Amino acid sequence: MVLYAAQRDSKDSGKGRTRRNRMDQTGQYGLYSVKMRASRDGAHISGAERIVPSDTVAKTAAALAERALSHPKGAPDFVNIKIEGAGSMLRLKVLPVSTNVTHTAEEGIAKAAELLAGAGITRINEIMSLFSETYAMRGAMLLDADTLERLEPDRARGVRATYMDDAESLARLSASGKNHYAEAIVLATKVQNAPGIIGEICVSDDPDYVTGYVATREIGYQRITTIKEKGSPNGGRIFLYRGPREDVPKTIDFLEHARVIVEGVPALPAPAEEHRLESVSAELRAIEERGLSRRCRTLSSPTGPVAEIDGRTVAVLSSNDYLDLARDPRVTQAAADAALRWGAGSGGSRLTTGTQPPHEALERHLAAFKGTERAILFATGYMANVGTISALVGKGDAVLSDELNHASIIDGCRLSGADVIVYRHNDMADLGRKLALCRGHRRRLAVSDAVFSMDGDILDLPRFVDACRRHDAFSMIDEAHSTGVLGASGRGICEHFGCEHPDILMGTLSKALGSEGGFVCTCREIAELIVNKARSFIFSTSPGAPAVTAADAALTILESEPDRVAALRRNVAFFTSELSRLGIAAKSESAIVPIIVGDERKAMDISAKLLDDGFLIPAIRYPTVARGSARLRCAIMSAHTEDQLRAAAAAIANACRSA
Numbered sequence: 001m002v003l004y005a006a007q008r009d010s011k012d013s014g015k016g017r018t019r020r021n022r023m024d025q026t027g028q029y030g031l032y033s034v035k036m037r038a039s040r041d042g043a044h045i046s047g048a049e050r051i052v053p054s055d056t057v058a059k060t061a062a063a064l065a066e067r068a069l070s071h072p073k074g075a076p077d078f079v080n081i082k083i084e085g086a087g088s089m090l091r092l093k094v095l096p097v098s099t100n101v102t103h104t105a106e107e108g109i110a111k112a113a114e115l116l117a118g119a120g121i122t123r124i125n126e127i128m129s130l131f132s133e134t135y136a137m138r139g140a141m142l143l144d145a146d147t148l149e150r151l152e153p154d155r156a157r158g159v160r161a162t163y164m165d166d167a168e169s170l171a172r173l174s175a176s177g178k179n180h181y182a183e184a185i186v187l188a189t190k191v192q193n194a195p196g197i198i199g200e201i202c203v204s205d206d207p208d209y210v211t212g213y214v215a216t217r218e219i220g221y222q223r224i225t226t227i228k229e230k231g232s233p234n235g236g237r238i239f240l241y242r243g244p245r246e247d248v249p250k251t252i253d254f255l256e257h258a259r260v261i262v263e264g265v266p267a268l269p270a271p272a273e274e275h276r277l278e279s280v281s282a283e284l285r286a287i288e289e290r291g292l293s294r295r296c297r298t299l300s301s302p303t304g305p306v307a308e309i310d311g312r313t314v315a316v317l318s319s320n321d322y323l324d325l326a327r328d329p330r331v332t333q334a335a336a337d338a339a340l341r342w343g344a345g346s347g348g349s350r351l352t353t354g355t356q357p358p359h360e361a362l363e364r365h366l367a368a369f370k371g372t373e374r375a376i377l378f379a380t381g382y383m384a385n386v387g388t389i390s391a392l393v394g395k396g397d398a399v400l401s402d403e404l405n406h407a408s409i410i411d412g413c414r415l416s417g418a419d420v421i422v423y424r425h426n427d428m429a430d431l432g433r434k435l436a437l438c439r440g441h442r443r444r445l446a447v448s449d450a451v452f453s454m455d456g457d458i459l460d461l462p463r464f465v466d467a468c469r470r471h472d473a474f475s476m477i478d479e480a481h482s483t484g485v486l487g488a489s490g491r492g493i494c495e496h497f498g499c500e501h502p503d504i505l506m507g508t509l510s511k512a513l514g515s516e517g518g519f520v521c522t523c524r525e526i527a528e529l530i531v532n533k534a535r536s537f538i539f540s541t542s543p544g545a546p547a548v549t550a551a552d553a554a555l556t557i558l559e560s561e562p563d564r565v566a567a568l569r570r571n572v573a574f575f576t577s578e579l580s581r582l583g584i585a586a587k588s589e590s591a592i593v594p595i596i597v598g599d600e601r602k603a604m605d606i607s608a609k610l611l612d613d614g615f616l617i618p619a620i621r622y623p624t625v626a627r628g629s630a631r632l633r634c635a636i637m638s639a640h641t642e643d644q645l646r647a648a649a650a651a652i653a654n655a656c657r658s659a
């Protein structure tokens, strides 16, 4: 009210004269108001305004037309662009801007109520309910802040604040042509300077945009990051008035006709931090709602057939340390000695400082164990797959991948840039057919898990290798769950079938070998290509000597104690027969025994119940396995006792029955 009077009375006071001088200066540049209004079937879609110098009018009009035509509410059938000389300007200092992070509409409305309480605005819930009526309005509702009586003469249109812009809008216009944030701040600043207005509430009318704001002169422009439910079209603006009825026309006149330039509008959505994180929180909530939320669990003891969780001892049926070598004193001593001798870390990639005698020794040992010319170490199995596949095939090549392959194979295929052709699970006829279709490609590579990590079944290796030979394709298998598990002496899937080995045998040090790292056993040429091209080999620090030496010691134990492999096999047979006896379908030729549950939440519930009962058996869900095929994944160790396995089978049968 004060400002409006000051403008009208400017001729008479010293203060007013200063303002008038500034207005005149602005006027000299020849400013124009460019307004856009878009509608369809007479219904308002959007409107905006810029105040710009004459030489920018055409560009501005074009940008606003563009914006009218691409509004989220839909395409307009009528766009009005109005250009008017703007004359002299009243300059207003921008309201201070703050952001309030809220996560639900309820929380946002509570925040709005709290913020407006200082201005004596109390009936927030009633006011908020009016936003279902503002959607189709071009302008705002003008409401008596206390009686909630509507004061605008044209209720369908509302009161439209016009002739206002940001002093800096030109620079912005060239950048994007559109800045909702700055426009809302400009509008709110003008509105709070109108006589009789004591506050404003704005909720975006975009169903996907849940942010709004409240404003008063005292609290400034207070963004509220979530003030409505996503998907709700309800939104608009409500101006809150307190004063005599006869002064309402003056207020409307100021809003609709006073020419205003707002100075100091922040250039970017001020603290963007909360807003960026809000979208992250929303994504997390969506994951949670689908029963797909994941978290890490801390084991407070070394992991063997039993371990400690949250101060309780539980039986562990989920470790990939199949032969119980991670805790073996010979293995841990080797790691400790290597740490003292070579240091904790290698300090670099294999191609810089990261190759030490332990690395070379383990590579020789692995090559001899698998019967290949060479072996190459990687920091993890994931890196071994990603690096090897993308080194061997690329654009113009074809990579054929089993539909149930591990994520690290899938990622390697994607990253390679080769055409990825997925064949039916363990279906060698399908693989053959698809290989035949890839004759035109430069190179063909077929890749498969040897033991499928979530199903526990075994690749039909002889026919896999045969199909690859016949179609001149490279063959690669992932022995993460087959090394130390398959074959009489644990050499893996080739020993199991007694057949020729494929071109590439990838494996890990982190499962039956009890340490960490990945490896590839292959011929000299492919090994050299990997050293030269595999980015995960070249651009990552090599595994440290302690891990490498531990794996080497574990491999020596595996070679000298084949009984461990036999014990593992006996345990799997015992466990699956116990389950079958209790009516739970379970079979496996490997150490992995899946129990299919189906529903994601149900699998989670069963797993939680089992933990209560003292058994750590995780639920495996999408995206690790297909949606609706959630399962318990039991991993058996050579060191489990029959008592442990019998008790686990009983607990599983019980939990599945009561779920």
Ligand code: WAQ
Binding pocket: 047, 134, 135, 136, 137, 138, 139, 140, 159, 160, 161, 162, 180, 181, 184, 187, 202, 203, 204, 205, 206, 211, 212, 213, 223, 235, 236, 237
């Ligand atoms: N005068 C009065 N009411 C208006 C005006 C105006 N000049 N412009 C728009 N409205 C009303 C009208 O009912 C619209 O449908 C509604 O407001 C929404 O207008 O900090 O989306 O231009 O991230 O779509 C605020 C949050 C977003 C910004 C506001 O405005 C932020 C928004 P829109």
Ligand code: MG
Binding pocket: 204, 205, 206
């Ligand atoms: Mg909008």
